[in-house]
Amino acid sequence: MKTTLIIATILAILMGILSVFSGSMVLLGLRSVDYKVLDWLVVYNLTLGIISILVAYQIGKQHIRSKLMIMTILLLHFLVLVYLYFFNDMVADESIKAMGFRVGIWVAILILALLNHTKSLSNKIKS
Template structure:
C-alpha cells in the first residue's frame, strides 16, 4: 500500500518539475515554439507545476489534505482541457495533447490515492 503513495508522489513531482522547466523556457523565450503560444496557458502550467510539487509532498507525507489537493489539480486540468478543446479556436494541438497527458497522469495519481483513509490529527 505504501508504494502507491510513493509512486503517486514521484509522478506528481516529476510532472510538476517538467511543467515548470518547459513553461519557464517558453516564458523566457529560451524555447521558441513554431505554433501560437497562449501565454496565460503557459503561466497556468508553471503555477500548477509548483502546486504539483507541493502536492507531491502532501502525498508523500500522507497529509490530510492530499485528496483535496489531488482533486483540485485534476478538476482544474480537466476544466482547462475542456475549454481548450471545445471553446478556444486558436489553441495548438500540442497544447491539447499536453493537457490531455496531464489529466491522464493526475487521474492515475487520483486512482492510486483514492482509498486512503485520512487520519485526523
C-alpha cells in the same frame, strides 16, 4: 510509505518539474515553438507545476488534505482541457495533447492515492 503513495508522489513531482521547466523555458524565451503560444496557458502550467511539487510533498507525508488537493488539480486541468478543446479555436493541438496527458496522469495519481486510502481503511478494520 506504501508503494502506491511512492508512485503517486513520484508522478506528481515529475509532472511539477516538467511543467515548471517547460513553462520557464517558454516564458524566458529560451524555447521557441512553431505554433501559437497562449501566454495565459504557459503561466497556468507554470503555476500548477509549482503547486504540483507542493502537493507531491503532501502526498508523500500522507497529509489529510492531499486527496482534496489532487482532485482540485485534476478538476482544474480537466476544465482547462475542455476549454481548450471546445472553446478556443486558436489553440495548438500540442497544447490539447499536453493537457490531456496532464489529466491522465492526475487521474492515475488520484487512483493511487485512493487505493492507498482503501488499503489503510481495510487494515484498520481488520485490527
